[in-house]
Amino acid sequence: MNMQKIIKEIETLVENACKKDSNVFGYWIWSHHIVFVVKYAKLLAKKVNADTEVVEIAALLHDYAAISNKEYQKDHHIHGTMLAEKILKNFNYSQEKIEKVKRCIFSHRESFFVKKLTIEEECVASADAMAHIDQALSLFLGGCKAKGLGIDEGILWLKEKLEKSWNKLCPQAKEIMKGKYLSVKNLLELYCDTAKVGKNA
Numbered sequence: 001m002n003m004q005k006i007i008k009e010i011e012t013l014v015e016n017a018c019k020k021d022s023n024v025f026g027y028w029i030w031s032h033h034i035v036f037v038v039k040y041a042k043l044l045a046k047k048v049n050a051d052t053e054v055v056e057i058a059a060l061l062h063d064y065a066a067i068s069n070k071e072y073q074k075d076h077h078i079h080g081t082m083l084a085e086k087i088l089k090n091f092n093y094s095q096e097k098i099e100k101v102k103r104c105i106f107s108h109r110e111s112f113f114v115k116k117l118t119i120e121e122e123c124v125a126s127a128d129a130m131a132h133i134d135q136a137l138s139l140f141l142g143g144c145k146a147k148g149l150g151i152d153e154g155i156l157w158l159k160e161k162l163e164k165s166w167n168k169l170c171p172q173a174k175e176i177m178k179g180k181y182l183s184v185k186n187l188l189e190l191y192c193d194t195a196k197v198g199k200n201a
Helices: 003-019 028-048 052-061 064-068 076-090 095-106 119-134 136-147 151-168 171-195
Strands: none
Touching: 003 028, 003 052, 003 064, 028 052, 028 119, 028 136, 028 171, 052 076, 052 095, 052 119, 064 076, 076 095, 095 119, 119 136, 119 151, 119 171, 136 151, 151 171
16 A cells, blocks of 8 residues: 555544544544644655654644543543554554654643654644644634633633643744734733733732
8 A cells, every 4th residue: 555545544534533423622623733733744844854754644643542532632642652553553554654653643742741852753743733823713612612611711721722832833833833823822912901811900
């Protein structure tokens, strides 16, 4: 099986998991997150000469564990590595590249800092954060739904999430996302000032 067919099958596997009722995030995690993580991961891979194949596969699978089983959500970066190995072995994918994909999945989360050992890991972790910034409104709506947050709580959660995402970006990603990040950040700060969110007044 050629590489494009393998990637297409993985893409179908993940998208189908996103369509299931058991996926607590809803289909938006595919259409407004994973699709953008893949887009930015591939863009960064070309900029920094990373292995585009590894980066694309890892981007597709980085949240797969949380999507496929809500019990895996808290530690999806750990469970995701095991699921990725199982999936990729079925395609007779090389063990060396499987390990690279697993490292990308394991180190992608900003809330569980793991030292990045490869440029592929940097690409996937940054792309995950870039998708948060690019799709801030979808992140807000999805986060409020999944966490049961009201509007003001959700705004404060989003502000913190986007700040963490910005701090996670590699220099090349910051260059790409600076305009969007500042626009969203300014909008959130304006809302907080107007609605006195997070203030004692």
